Amino acid sequence: MPELKILNNREIKEIYKLIEKQWGAKVKLDYGFLENNKSRVFIISKDISKIDISKLRINSIGMYFCEIDSKGIRLSIEGTQIVGPRASKNIVELNEEETKKWFRGEDLEKECKDCSGFVILKHNNDFLGTGKYVNGKVLNYVGKTRRVNLVNDFYHGYQSGKALMQFVHH
DSSP: OOSEEEOOHHHHHHHHHHHHHHHOOOOOOSSEEEEETTSEEEEEOGGGGGSOGGGSOOSOOSEEEEEEETTEEEEOHHHHHHHGGGOOSSEEEOOHHHHHHHHTTOOEEOOOTTOOEEEEEEETTEEEEEEEEETTEEEEOOOGGGOOSOOTTTTTOOSSHHHHHHHHTO
């Protein structure tokens, strides 16, 4: 079984339908879509079709865009940055403190009227990823390797080299 499958137009349209249903966003991306055996979808230049990937053992290529399973579609952080500006529903606005908690990997207590399923998290004009909205709580899906342990002055930029040194020494 190939590690990656190039999705056809029908399969790509199905992803677009899921995005529109969940976030009200109409998207049409000029990329090739590939899916691995863990239901993760990657986007890449359409030039990938010029390469015979069937003889290669690759489990990811391009940019991780989303994952589709029985719970629905969950966008990656980068996926939310593509879809988020077009989204019209299931968006949760975070304040600065909530944003810091989110990047530390914490779930958030947050009311969101009319939200259901996977929501896009946003702070000002920044799209931060997706979480699952359940009973007034947003469950965090930020991977451990992408979490930030020290958010300190990173969010506003460095005011001095101390923040950097503090981060390096922890």
